[in-house]
Amino acid sequence: MLHEKNFKYAGTSVEKAKKVLVMIHGRGGFAEDILGLADHLKIDEEFALVAPQAYNNSWYPLSFMAPDEQNQPWLDSALELLHDLELDLNKQGIPSENIYFFGFSQGACLALEYATRNAKKYGGIIAIIGGLIGKNINTGNYITDFQETPIYLGTSDPDSHVPLERVEQTAEILKNKNARVEFRIYKDAGHVILPGELGVANNFIFGYPGKAKKA
Template sequence: MYDTTWHSPKSSITQAVIFLHGRNQSQAATLAIAQPLQDTNTLLVLPSASQRSWYPGSFLANLQENEPWLSSSISYIDAVIERIIETGLSTDQIILAGFSQGAALAAEYVGRIHKVKGLIAFSGGRIGPWGCNWEEDTSLSAMPMLFSVATRDPFVPLKRVRETVAHFARRGANTILKTFEEDEHYVRKSEYIAARALFT
C-alpha cells in the first residue's frame, strides 16, 4: 500500500527531510520537487501512497469521508519517522514537508502528532471541512513552519491556509506565510529559498 525511497546525501547525514507527494504525482515528479530542499548533509525521504493518493477526497471534506485512508497514511508517516530515528537521528533533526495533498497531510500530522523539527507546506493546509475546530492545543514550542500558496490557487483556498497558520501560531509555532498574487499551483524558487533559510 505504501513505499518509501531513500536518497542519501554526499556527506554525513545530520538531518532528514521527509517530502510527501501531491495527488497523482509520480516518484520522478516528487523527486524533482523535493530535491532542491536537500543539502549535502540531508537524507531525503520520499514516502509514496498506493495509487499516488494519500486519501481519496478533498482535504476540505468531512474527516470521515477520507477514512480509513487518512489515519492509515498518518500512521505510515509516523512509522517512517520511527525508522529514521532508528538510523541515529532525533526528532529535532527531522523536517516534514509536502506539496498540495502531501502538504495537507504533513500539516495534519504535525497538528496531531508534531514529533518533528519543523514543517514545510507548499500549497496546503490542515484537513477538515469549513468551520471545523481543530481541538489540539499542545504547545508547539516555537516550531518553525513555512506555508506558501498562490492567492488564487485553484485547489487550495488561501482562507484555509490562513486558518491553519493561525491555529499553529496559537499553539506557539513560529509560522511564516508567503503568498503569491497568481493562480498557479506549483513550487516557486522563492519558496525553496524561504524553506532553506528557515532550516539552515
C-alpha cells in the same frame, strides 16, 4: 494498512545521516518526482531524503476539506504511515528535532495534519499550497505544541483546490501551537511551486547551510 511502506530514498543514507527530510508528494504524484525538488533546496550532506509513495498515487480520495469520514480509511492509513516512519527514524538515531517535512498540495495538507497532531520540536516544515484537513478543523486533535518549530506556508490567491481562508486558519493554529510561521501569499500564482518561494523557504527553514546543486 492501505498505504504500504513504499519509500524512495536520496541523499545520504539514513544510517549515516544526522538529519532527515521527509518529502510528501501531491495527488497523482510520485515519490521520485518530489525527491527531484531536493536539488533546489539548500540541504547538505547531513541529510537523508525519504519520500513515501501513496497507494494509487493519492493519500485520500476526496478534497482535504471533505468530511473526515469520507476520506477514511485512507487518511488514517496515511497518518499512520508517517507515524511509523517517524518512530523508525527515531530508532535509527534520528531525533524528531532533526526530522523535516516538505509537502506540496495534498502532500502539504498531509504533512501539516500529521505534524500538528503530533506537534513537538521538529527541524522544520515546508508546506506549499496546503492546510489542515477536514470540513471543519478539529482543534481537539491538536493537543501538544511545536516548541518553536519553523514552518513555511506558501499559497496562491486564489487557488483552485485550497482556499486562502483555510491556509490563514491553519497559520493561526500553528502560531497558537508555538510554531514560528513564515506565511507568504502569491497573487494569481497558480497551483505550482514557485522558484522564488523555494528561496524564501530555504532561508527560513534551512538557513542556507549548503550550496544548492542547481540554480
